[in-house]
Amino acid sequence: MTQMIDLRRRGLLRGSGITVLSASAVALLAGCERKAVAQSANGGAAANDVGILNTALALENEAISAYQLGAQSGLLQKPVLEVAVLFQTHHKEHRDALIATIRKLGGTPVAAKSDAEVAQALNASALKTQTDVLRLAQRLEKGAANAYIGVIPSFGDRNLAQVSARLAADEAMHWTVLTQALKDPLPAKALSFGA
Template structure:
């Protein structure tokens, strides 16, 4: 007899906001541990001792402090702000119709969902989300915008891969990889639409370090 399978509740999946927060350890007991590690409590000595104990426990379980993970989350948030704003402006440019417009809208919705969940996660961990940068993009014609979208998505996927080894908390790593997977699928779809290889790097994707990524997106940020 085959074992019946159950479909997980949508709110528990990593592609929903609650699912991401659950994976990031901010939906149950883990939230208190990570939150206290990040921001502490100076109201009294007993609270301080509790925070110190929690911090120690969290560092042992995650392999490091939450501070570094918060920095990585804010780095990711900066990139997601850029991607979400790019798609909004691409839609407003009125360069797409039919199925292509639907695709661009869907990708934009995904990037905005990434912005929302990263912002929520950083706040839940006691951090301060970075401010959305003012952006500018060359939006001249359909093909050039699709090529730029592919460039941005491939870069985003490479950026997440580049930071994966630095994330200390395994739950945050799992959540970040759930976003990385979507970025990679966006990139593959756009590559295919442009007649390019869906996986340009072959069987193994190449990571990009933070300095390289920030240099690449610099032309799109208004100084």
């Protein structure tokens, strides 16, 4: 299953549009709905929750690496660099909370990929300007927000659904700040996340 997630995540990361990213991320975190229902019926709700949390942990680890790559690129100017480091700190807090929850549920947290692996998956060598870095971060943040929103109904433990909503709120806030930094217009219509 880990190999399948790795292959699907590579496709997710290479997607050219936000719609592809968010749909793939939701599919990754939510998994097959029938499988979740079957596991829940067989008492496997906690195992299903651990699987969802581990995929979320992989997203957080990727975000930590992505912000590290951005910070080390030399492309980010001082005020933007400070915000990137702050967002990386948020993702580290998300990571730590996910690891603790996975362990509490009796699961084993997935290992983080190296920064080099993430750089290759994200095609970091193509980043040439601060705007390139911000666009990548913006796309990843929106994909993560949509993924967290998409899995809320899949959790067997309703408390985890609330945690997922809180994580989605952080990701949406990150996306909004990045969107403003890029001087992109905000969505004209409501309900722009989770679709």
